Amino acid sequence: MRREVDDPLAEDARFRVPHVLTVAGSDSCAGAGIQADLKACAARGVYCSTVITAITAQNTVGVQGVSIVDEEFVGEQLNSVLSDMCPDVVKTGMLPSPGIIKILSQSLKEFRVGALVVDPVMVSTSGDVLADSSVLASFREELLPLADIVTPNLKEASALLGDGITLETVADMRSAAKHIYEIGPRNVLVKGGDLSASSDAVDVLFDGKNFYEFRSARIKTLNTHGTGCTLASCIAAEVARGSSVFSAVKIAKRYVETALDYSRDIRIGGGHQGPFDHLMKLKNSALDLHVRRPFDPSDLLLYAVTDSRMNQKWGRSISDSVEGAIQGGATIIQLREKEIGTNDFLEAAKTCQQICRHHGVPFLINDRIDIALACDADGIHIGQSDMPARVARTLLGPDKVIGVSCKTPQQAEKAWIDGADYIGCGGVYPTNTKENNITVGLDGLTSVCFASKLPVVAIGGIGISNAQNVLELAVPNLKGVAVVSAVFDRECISSETQKLKRVILDSVGAVK
Numbered sequence: 001m002r003r004e005v006d007d008p009l010a011e012d013a014r015f016r017v018p019h020v021l022t023v024a025g026s027d028s029c030a031g032a033g034i035q036a037d038l039k040a041c042a043a044r045g046v047y048c049s050t051v052i053t054a055i056t057a058q059n060t061v062g063v064q065g066v067s068i069v070d071e072e073f074v075g076e077q078l079n080s081v082l083s084d085m086c087p088d089v090v091k092t093g094m095l096p097s098p099g100i101i102k103i104l105s106q107s108l109k110e111f112r113v114g115a116l117v118v119d120p121v122m123v124s125t126s127g128d129v130l131a132d133s134s135v136l137a138s139f140r141e142e143l144l145p146l147a148d149i150v151t152p153n154l155k156e157a158s159a160l161l162g163d164g165i166t167l168e169t170v171a172d173m174r175s176a177a178k179h180i181y182e183i184g185p186r187n188v189l190v191k192g193g194d195l196s197a198s199s200d201a202v203d204v205l206f207d208g209k210n211f212y213e214f215r216s217a218r219i220k221t222l223n224t225h226g227t228g229c230t231l232a233s234c235i236a237a238e239v240a241r242g243s244s245v246f247s248a249v250k251i252a253k254r255y256v257e258t259a260l261d262y263s264r265d266i267r268i269g270g271g272h273q274g275p276f277d278h279l280m281k282l283k284n285s286a287l288d289l290h291v292r293r294p295f296d297p298s299d300l301l302l303y304a305v306t307d308s309r310m311n312q313k314w315g316r317s318i319s320d321s322v323e324g325a326i327q328g329g330a331t332i333i334q335l336r337e338k339e340i341g342t343n344d345f346l347e348a349a350k351t352c353q354q355i356c357r358h359h360g361v362p363f364l365i366n367d368r369i370d371i372a373l374a375c376d377a378d379g380i381h382i383g384q385s386d387m388p389a390r391v392a393r394t395l396l397g398p399d400k401v402i403g404v405s406c407k408t409p410q411q412a413e414k415a416w417i418d419g420a421d422y423i424g425c426g427g428v429y430p431t432n433t434k435e436n437n438i439t440v441g442l443d444g445l446t447s448v449c450f451a452s453k454l455p456v457v458a459i460g461g462i463g464i465s466n467a468q469n470v471l472e473l474a475v476p477n478l479k480g481v482a483v484v485s486a487v488f489d490r491e492c493i494s495s496e497t498q499k500l501k502r503v504i505l506d507s508v509g510a511v512k
């Protein structure tokens with residue numbers, strides 16, 4: 001049954017996303033199978049739907065059990081997805097029975113798809129059998145002739161050929177690719193992950209005319225569980241995005257190499273077949289667990305904003321200034337460097353990020369999202385004419401801190417709607433740090449604080465002499481004061497910060 005289109009957007013090319021359907025087995029350890037396919041497609045920006053052919057009980061040691069899904073029910077899943085969702089590419093993994101292969105090849109003939117990528121899964125990396133020899137004939141007769149590319153590993157290549165010859169060299173891989181091509185697929189990629197004789201990881205592609213060798217460094221890691229599934233899914237994803245098979249293999253190979261390299265030292269499970277990190281994020285988050293904590297509005301209490309001119313005037317480096325402010329009791333740091341080049345800014349930002357993280361003080365960058373991303377700052381502070389907060393949130397993700405400068409209740413409302421974490425309100429007093437800056441005064445600050453749904457830090461001309469006046473307003477949401485000159489345009493940053501901190505704590509204490 002074909003889909004009845006009742007949503008015109010579904011047919012509009014501008015809204016279509018590239019889509020791979022994977023027909024494969026579930027891997028409970030989530031390094032291979034359906035789970036690897038979902039992650040690989042997500043990493044490559046391609047939608048992935050799933051038809052599950054088997055459920056495996058599997059971990060980093062081996063495969064403990066396999067439960068094959070009834071072939072009629074595989075057929076039902078295929079029908080559900082193919083009749084409605086029009087995937088661009090179908091990718092197959094574990095197909096554990098001849099009946100399942102038959103149903104699949106019938107569905108592929110009924111619902112035409114753009115391309116078919118067949119990973120002829122038979123043996124897991126741990127050496128466990130995932131599909132026995134009863135499926136070989138079905139692979140050869142029903143599926144390979146429909147395939148745009150088939151991606152056997154060394155053992156699978158020799159099983160498909162049925163000649164019992166072990167593949168030991170790149171020349172053997174070429175010869176196997178050529179013979180498998182004769183079975184009917186448009187391209188054959190023989191994978192050499194297990195070619196122990198080679199110090200590189202070499203894969204051989206044959207397109208019926210030419211051989212191509214794809215080489216990458218052989219990454220020394222235990223985490224190679226699911227490399228084959230991932231490679232095939234990534235090939236499918238790139239083909240779904242419009243690449244040729246050749247370019248898709250090139251990108252997929254690079255992706256697997258990069259992900260393995262990134263994940264070489266992570267430890268998940270105690271066995272010798274660990275999963276790797278498809279999204280290349282886990283290593284950072286493991287470190288983050290120890291050092292990063294969520295933003296707390298009380299971090300705004302003594303907010304120190306750096307200024308390059310003041311550092312030049314006093315002959316100090318940015319990092320020395322930041323270190324001094326933290327020693328004196330600053331509770332959050334913002335790097336605001338309007339006059340240095342990007343390279344110098346980034347180097348300074350990296351050093352300051354480490355100092356702040358070491359002390360557990362949040363570290364923000366003024367305006368420059370690129371610098372914040374490159375140095376992994378805790379967030380950014382933006383003005384009304386900088387990048388809109390909503391766009392910044394999309395770029396930075398849900399956990400980074402975003403502060404927005406606001407002078408009016410309307411701007412405060414918008415900052416909240418756009419997903420900011422706090423607002424900076426000022427100039428409360430006239431200041432030389434920012435040219436042509438309108439002073440909102442204590443009244444302006446008060447009305448913004450009453451209207452704001454976000455915590456507020458007051459800024460502009462605040463120092464030891466007047467911090468008390470600001471904080472004693474005791475208006476809702478006011479969490480602290482931000483200072484520039486009061487700490488950085490001084491001979492000794494740490495002692496000035498310390499004095500200011502005393503005033504702030506006394507004022508807050510008096511209010512409470």
Ligand SMILES: Nc1ncnc2c1ncn2[C@@H]1O[C@H](COP(=O)(O)OP(=O)(O)OP(=O)(O)O)[C@@H](O)[C@H]1O
Nearest residue numbers: 125153191192193194201218219225226227228229
């Ligand atoms: N240690 C490694 N370093 C770099 N690339 C590797 C490594 N091991 C495998 N590869 C690459 O990963 C891809 C998958 O190859 P492999 O021969 O491991 O497939 P497979 O045996 O089907 O994998 P699996 O069964 O674990 O899913 C190939 O491109 C191969 O070259």
Ligand SMILES: Cc1ncc(CO)c(N)n1
Nearest residue numbers: 025026027032033094124
């Ligand atoms: C479910 C499943 N499919 C494929 C592989 C091949 O690695 C595996 N280990 N498990």
Ligand SMILES: [Mg+2]
Nearest residue numbers: 121153228229
């Ligand atoms: Mg494999």
